[in-house]
Amino acid sequence: MPVWERPEPQPRAAPVPLSRAKIVATAIHLADDQSLDVLSVRKIAKELGVGPMRLYDYVASRSELLDLMVDAVYAQIAEAAQHAEWRATVLAVVHRTRTAALDHEWFADLLGGRPHLGPHALAVGETTAAALDQAPGIRDVDGLQRALGALNSFMIGAIRREVTERRTARSTGTELAAWQTSLGPYLTRMLNTGRYPTVARLVIDGAHLDAEETFHHNLTTILDGITSHSAV
CATH class of the missing domain: 1.10.10.60 (Homeodomain-like)
Incomplete structure (x- = not known):
């Protein structure tokens, strides 16, 4: 059982x-x-x-323990208020998932692995699917499956990357200044060859983007893409 x-x-x-x-x-x-x-x-x-x-x-077993731990975090995510408009609901759930993963970094390691079937995980899944099912252009269950797949792929990838970067900064003890000192001269020589003009533009002209703002921007872009593609 x-x-x-x-x-x-x-x-x-x-x-x-x-x-x-x-x-x-x-x-x-x-x-x-x-x-x-x-x-x-x-x-x-x-x-x-x-x-x-x-x-x-x-x-x-340890697997049962992990399942229970994961569902306890989903209980926090499930507290995201359900909004009348589908898009606001999806944004709230995904942002809440990111916040939970940053508070409990181990949670990011368990995203996208075995199915999460605890009662709170199912509740979050229901809220997300029901909201996305109201999006323009989602006409049938196949379209809903594809939309959920695209949304989850972005969310899991973005959250895991952010958590990995935080862990790396802590474990290596190297801040940006130290990294620039050690690899800056090499990178400058490579960019000065002229073989990587777009990378050079990103390095030289690109700003240090805020993680939360970038996550939100990319999330809204994904939602725009899901709904516009499905409507075609």
Whole structure:
């Protein structure tokens, strides 16, 4: 039986009371503070002050734990207000998803992998699909599937890239100035060859774009493309 439908164990007299919600909250805290790579039943049990075997009464496997953690984040995304207009609803959900992934970077690692079928994930999927189904030019289920595919591909790719860049900056400890000092002379020599004029224009004339503003601009461009293409 899926963890979503499996009843929790009956409460029992113990020094430390447990619940799935408590286990999941602790797991999320550890993943936020460290990473999914170091997350283990033993580490969660130690944080809770219980023996590892007690956790298996509530969560049968690491996969179930990850499913529960993911759905807890979707519960936050589901709080995005549902608007009367389809486009405002889609924008709210996608921006909320980005915010959640920046707050819980491990969540980005689990986007686009195995299907997310928890109740909150399904609720977010329903809200998004129902809103997009109202978009001009979406005439049938095939068009809706393609539109959702295009939207999700952009969202997952953009969020993963942003999270990866944040992690890289932290792990290498190299800020922009240090990077420019180390690779700037090489890049200048290459651009001065004249073989890369468009890249040179981007490097020399391009501004440092705000991440949130760029995400919104690209998202609206995707929505414009989805609706105009579907209407043809």
